Amino acid sequence: MPSPIPATRLLPKDMFPCLDIGTCSSPLTKHPVGTHLQVPVQRLHGKTASRLWSTVIYWKEVRALLPVGSGGFGSVYKAQYLGETVALKRVKKSTKNKLASRQSFWAELNAAHLRHPNVVRVIAATTCVPPDFGDEGSIGTVLMEFVGDENLQQIISDGAQPLGEDRWLRYAADIARGLRFLHAHCVVHLDIKPANVLLSSGDVCKIADFGCSLKLDRGCEVSAISPRVSHVGGTYTHRAPELLKGQALSPAADVYSFGITLWQLMTREQPYTGDRQHVLYAVVAHNLRPSVRDHPVFRSERGPACRSALARCWSAEGRCRPAADELLPLLETLRAPR
Incomplete structure (x- = not known):
């Protein structure tokens, strides 16, 4: 269980x-x-x-x-x-x-x-x-x-702090390494979001707040959500569609949340606006995802690579998302041509 x-x-x-x-x-x-x-x-x-x-x-x-x-x-x-x-x-x-x-x-x-x-x-x-x-x-x-006084959400929201390509790629790589390690030990976090990623004094990201996490069965096979495991959830803006539908979960749920977090690092914006229930319904029924059109990062030379990476991470089907150990190579494809 x-x-x-x-x-x-x-x-x-x-x-x-x-x-x-x-x-x-x-x-x-x-x-x-x-x-x-x-x-x-x-x-x-x-x-x-x-x-x-x-x-x-x-x-x-x-x-x-x-x-x-x-x-x-x-x-x-x-x-x-x-x-x-x-x-x-x-x-x-x-x-x-x-x-x-x-x-x-x-x-x-x-x-x-x-x-x-x-x-x-x-x-x-x-x-x-x-x-x-x-x-x-x-x-x-x-x-x-004690890691520090800042989390990634604060960095994203603070317009005075620069968040250029090298920095957001480095932060995303830190999260990817943490997820790769957790998934290798059959732990799924289930609430990956900028507010749950702390920044150390050395500007290193650390995944925090495991209150929604689960330890999967041996071998990390997909585990059905038990009715008695009532704390499974996480933040609705970052929650994978299969969790919103109450279906079986796997480490792929964290990869979906990573994709939403990566989009926030790129754009410094919130994923959705509007009524919570409308967002929940649209994510499941209409494949709603954050916009990958209007922000400058998506109109740049690396825009197609960014859109492709995000689409893979937040695919509606967990089996179509990259595994955690594929995220670092995926991030390398996002570097702008020099």
């Missing part, structure tokens, strides 16, 4: 605070009741721990929570942890859909065991919060590396 934790185990009986009141554990590994989950402290640049991320958070080491942003299922804070800057995400309860908000928390951990320069790194996660950090509306907390 394409879920990090089956829905029947979202609140398992063996979820309990550790004996050390400074730490709390999440039920990602079975362990007998009454024992302490032994996970070494993971220094960010210190000694190597026995695993890539921790199921305990040493709350006494958390300092200075500063709000950074919020979304449908959570709020993100900038904090200090073990002497380093981190991002702390609290996944909140949804009064309208409690199951979806719980699944969103577990989905955040789908890529926790993976490490790649273009994917935000998870440091620790827990479902237990001590009283002095308490938030009655919170389901769980995820500690991640």
